Each structure stands twice: as C-alpha cells, then as structure tokens.
Amino acid sequence: MRSSITFKLFLAILATCIVVALAMGMAVRYSFESGFDDYIRERESQRLDSLAQALAADYAEAGGWRFLSEGGERWWRSLRLSRYARPGDRDRGLPPGPPPRVTLVDADGGWLAGPRVRPGTDVRRHPVVVEGRSVGWLLSPPPMPMVLDDEIDRQFQSRQLRATWVIVGLSVLLAALVSLLLARLLLVPVRRIAQATRRLADGDFDTRVRVGAPDELGRLARDFNRLAHSLGRNARLRRELMADMSHELRTPLAVLRGEIEALQDGLRAPDEAALASLAHEIGRLNRLVDDLRELSLADAGALDYRMRPLDLSALAARALDAVRDRYARAGLALDQDIEPGLRLSGDERRLEQLLANLLENSLRYTDSPGRVRLRAGRQAGRIVLEIADTAPSVATDQLPRLFDRLYRVESSRSRQHGGSGLGLAICRSIVQAHGGEIAAMQSDLGGLAVRIEWPLGDGAAAGMEGGSGRHASNKE
Structure with a gap:
C-alpha cells in the first residue's frame, strides 16, 4: 500500500491541505492577536480620555487639585466613571485584584494619585485639559499584548x-x-x-479502455486504444502476410518438386519445355525473395540509390514499350501522354522498377x-506522373491505406493473379527516396x-542517396 500511487497521492494532497490549514x-491567530492588541490600545485610550474629562470637571469645580487631598473617594469615583474600576468596585478603597495602573501628576510632574512611577519608566502621557491648558497628566504603561485585566476579555x-x-x-x-x-x-482511469x-x-489486442473526460488521462486512454487497434491490425496483417508468403513459396516449390520427380522417374523427358517450366518457377521464387529483400532493406534505410540527372520522359516511354505486347495479349489498350524533356535527378534502375511495378499492377488487376x-508532365511547379486504368477499382475508404505496410484490399487477389503483394510497397519506398509523394x-x-509528384528541378532528389521511407503493402 505504501508503494502505491494512491497512497503517495493521498499523502501529497493531505500534506498540502495540512500545511494550508496550519x-x-x-x-x-496572528490576525486575532494583532486586532485584539489594537482593541486593547483603543479601549485604554478611550478610558484615559474619559478619566481625563472626569478629572478636568472635578478640577474646574474645585479650582485645583485640592479635592484629591481630602481623601481617595474622588479619585476612585473618577476611576469608576471612566470604567477603570472592576464591576465589583462600589466602595472606596482598593478594589479586589491588582490596582489600576493609571497615575495622575500635576503640570510640573508632581505625584497626585495612583501608583508612583519610577523615573525612567516607559509610560504613555495623556493630558488633563482645563480651559485649553494642561493642568495635569495621566501616566499609564503601554498595554501589554494579550494581557487582559478583564475576565470577560x-x-x-x-x-x-x-x-x-x-x-x-x-x-x-x-x-x-x-x-x-x-x-x-483520480487514479481510477490509471488503474x-x-x-x-x-x-x-499478454496478447489480448481486443482490449480497450473507456475514455473519460477530455483531459490528459482521456487522451492517454484514446492513445492506448489506438495503440491496441494498431497492434491488433499489425498482428492480423502479419499472420495474413505469413500465410500469403507461405502460399507464394509453396506453389513454385510444389511445381519444381513435381517437375523434378517426373524427370527422375522418367515420366517426362528433360527437353526444352521441361527446363523452361523449371526456369519459370525459379524466376517466380527469385522475384518473391528479391521483393522481400527490397522491403527489408527499405525498412532499414539501406537501399542504395545512385542519383544522377536523367530524362524521365524517355524512361517512361521505354517502360511502356517493354509491356506493350503483354498488354495487347491481355486485351488492354495502352495510352500515353508524356511531355518531352522532363528532367529528374534519380536512380535510373530504381525508377525503371517503379514504373514496371505500377504497370504490372494495372496489367494484373484491369479487366x-x-x-x-500513362500521363507525365509539369503541373504547378512539379513533375506529375499518373497511371490510371479501367475497372475494377478500390473502395474509397481503402484508398488511403493501399500503401500501408501489410495491407491488402482482398487477401485472395494476389494469389488469384500471381502477385507477391509487395509491389506498391516497393513503389512507395522508391518515390519517397526520390523526394516525391505517391497517392492512390x-x-x-x-x-x-x-x-x-516530384519537385521540379534537377536537384529534386539531391542528397537522398541511400535514403528510403517507410513501406507497406499494395493494391494487390
């Protein structure tokens, strides 16, 4: 419990609240004591003023301080009128408890009544004024903070x-x-x-957490859900890729095994047709292995690009000429609209591979x-190359994911058409390495x-040797 975040957070909040409360x-307390001290001083000043007025009246009536020498009754009466005496002081003489600390002296400082004050004692002086002149002084020590004479106080x-x-x-x-x-x-969503x-x-990629308030914890929950979705999707696509790759490898291997066994058993003569069949299946295996190697190198950023200025228009024309006969046999018309003189800094071998993969993709999946x-030209300061085909198409919501790694629109299409499912992933790697953008x-x-699209100019891909972007699978 002591090592849990709940306990630590509890202690942190509690300690803060205790400090604030203290x-x-x-x-x-300081405010009360300070205010109460001010109250005591103000009350003392009011009592001194009341006592001074009472004594001034007696002084004016007697014509001097002689009334004080007749006895202490007039002094104690003045104290009672000024509320210096205790509530029980009704008789003459000293009241119960300590006597009042007020001393009366005449104008020259001679003692008249009250406790005698030692010379040098720190006292407050309050005048007794009669007809505009001071006839005496009331002396009292400064009030001590929070020292009260009144029991009620x-x-x-x-x-x-x-x-x-x-x-x-x-x-x-x-x-x-x-x-x-x-x-x-606060820690419920964290738990x-x-x-x-x-x-x-533990591998449960269907796990999700409830998203609460739109705060940091809510954003963390949403990020966790996206992570779980991504991990689940990648695990599923990885299984599909392994199944596809095993199928792609099994098919040519099975054909090779059957052909070799037929040759060994003498069921088939080792003629040119048998050797051509073997060579074809070996070629399929080589292409598949090469595609896998290309993607692994692209992911590691280790693909080699030798950039130099080249004529993209001539390169595109050669790519079309290379597949024209195959398109004709497949019943597909091949149109071109290529602007001459398109210059690009790039790797000629990789760009030929890019165009070949795109044209092969259209050849396989166009009815x-x-x-x-194929169109190529300049638009808005960029070189734009576009390969478009007739039906069938791909659903609009799946278009942004055609180049995501391991993504397939339909798992059976690659096997049906003989593709490895890696062509467009390699295309994306090549385009990004040349500083361009590719979209479906x-x-x-x-x-x-x-x-x-590539930036226009010979230096569009400068400094990109050996670089590659992230890659994913294709329309196939």
Whole structure:
C-alpha cells in the first residue's frame, strides 16, 4: 500500500491541505492577536480620555487639585466613571485584584494619585485639559499584548483561540477524507489503463479502455486504444502476410518438386519445355525473395540509390514499350501522354522498377477489355506522373491505406493473379527516396489511378542517396 500511487497521492494532497490549514490557523491567530492588541490600545485610550474629562470637571469645580487631598473617594469615583474600576468596585478603597495602573501628576510632574512611577519608566502621557491648558497628566504603561485585566476579555480571547484550533483540526480531518477520495477517483482511469496494458502485453489486442473526460488521462486512454487497434491490425496483417508468403513459396516449390520427380522417374523427358517450366518457377521464387529483400532493406534505410540527372520522359516511354505486347495479349489498350524533356535527378534502375511495378499492377488487376493510361508532365511547379486504368477499382475508404505496410484490399487477389503483394510497397519506398509523394485515387476511367509528384528541378532528389521511407503493402 505504501508503494502505491494512491497512497503517495493521498499523502501529497493531505500534506498540502495540512500545511494550508496550519498556515490559515496561524494567520487567523496572528490576525486575532494583532486586532485584539489594537482593541486593547483603543479601549485604554478611550478610558484615559474619559478619566481625563472626569478629572478636568472635578478640577474646574474645585479650582485645583485640592479635592484629591481630602481623601481617595474622588479619585476612585473618577476611576469608576471612566470604567477603570472592576464591576465589583462600589466602595472606596482598593478594589479586589491588582490596582489600576493609571497615575495622575500635576503640570510640573508632581505625584497626585495612583501608583508612583519610577523615573525612567516607559509610560504613555495623556493630558488633563482645563480651559485649553494642561493642568495635569495621566501616566499609564503601554498595554501589554494579550494581557487582559478583564475576565470577560480573557474568556473571549480563550474561546476565540480554542475555536481557531478546533476549526484547524476539523479542516485537517476533512482534508484527509477529501484527499483519500480524490486519490482514489483520480487514479481510477490509471488503474484501468494499467490493467488493460497487462492484458495487451499478454496478447489480448481486443482490449480497450473507456475514455473519460477530455483531459490528459482521456487522451492517454484514446492513445492506448489506438495503440491496441494498431497492434491488433499489425498482428492480423502479419499472420495474413505469413500465410500469403507461405502460399507464394509453396506453389513454385510444389511445381519444381513435381517437375523434378517426373524427370527422375522418367515420366517426362528433360527437353526444352521441361527446363523452361523449371526456369519459370525459379524466376517466380527469385522475384518473391528479391521483393522481400527490397522491403527489408527499405525498412532499414539501406537501399542504395545512385542519383544522377536523367530524362524521365524517355524512361517512361521505354517502360511502356517493354509491356506493350503483354498488354495487347491481355486485351488492354495502352495510352500515353508524356511531355518531352522532363528532367529528374534519380536512380535510373530504381525508377525503371517503379514504373514496371505500377504497370504490372494495372496489367494484373484491369479487366479485359480495358484501357491503361500513362500521363507525365509539369503541373504547378512539379513533375506529375499518373497511371490510371479501367475497372475494377478500390473502395474509397481503402484508398488511403493501399500503401500501408501489410495491407491488402482482398487477401485472395494476389494469389488469384500471381502477385507477391509487395509491389506498391516497393513503389512507395522508391518515390519517397526520390523526394516525391505517391497517392492512390479513383480513376476517371473507372478504375484505380496512382499519382506521383516530384519537385521540379534537377536537384529534386539531391542528397537522398541511400535514403528510403517507410513501406507497406499494395493494391494487390
């Protein structure tokens, strides 16, 4: 429990609340004591003023301070009128408890009444004024903070201080309860994510967590769900890829094994047709292995590119001439609209591979009779190359994912048409290595269009030797 985040968060919030409560208690106490000191001083000043007025009246009536020498009754009466005496002081003489600390002296400083003040004692002086002149002075020591002569005042002070610390104690208890609830509530989504993470680590890629408020924890939950979805999709696509690759490898291997066994058993003569069949299957295996190697090198950023200025228009024309006969046999018309003089800095061998893969993709997946069109030209300061074909096409929601790694529109199409399912992934790697962009879209001919754009200029791909982007699978 002590090592849990809940306990640590509880302690952090509780400690903060305790510090705040204690600080507030001390601040309230300081404010009370300071205000109460001011109250004592103000009350003392009012009493001195009241006593001075009473003595001034007696002085004016008697014509001097002689009335004080007749006895102490007039002095104690003045004290009672000024509320210096205790509530029980009704008779002459000293009241119960300590006597008042007020001393009366004449204008020259001679003692008249009250306790005698030692020379040099720090006292406050309050004048007794009669007809505009000071006839005497009331001397009193400065009031001591929080030292009260009145029992009611002391009780009030005690109650206020006790109430302050009771409030602080209750605040700490309330803070502990609130801290515990907050620690538990704040960490509920964290615990859910932690449990889901353990399930995800155990291979349960269908695990999802509930997204709560749109805060940091909510964003973390959404990111976790996206991660789980991505891991699940990649695991599924990896299984499909392994199944596809095993099928692609098994087919030519089975043919090779059958041909060799037929030759060994004498069921087939080792003539030119048998050797051609063997060579064809070996070629399929080589192409598949080469495609896998290309993708692995592209993922590692280890594909070699030898960049130099070249004529893209001539390169595209040669690629069309290389497949024209095969297109004719497949019942597909091949159109071209190539602007002459398109210059690009690139690797000629890789660009030939790019065009061959795209044209091969259209050849395999365009129904006969059909048409394939290659366009190349300059648009808005860029070189644009587009290969479009007739039906069938690809669903619009699947177009952005055609170049994602391991993605297949339909798992059976590659096997049906003999493709390895890696062609467009290699195309994307080549385009990105040349500083371009590749995208799939709906064709105006009714099928699929693959559009490639490069920055215009001989230095478009400068500095890209050996570089490659990330790759994924294809339309096949």
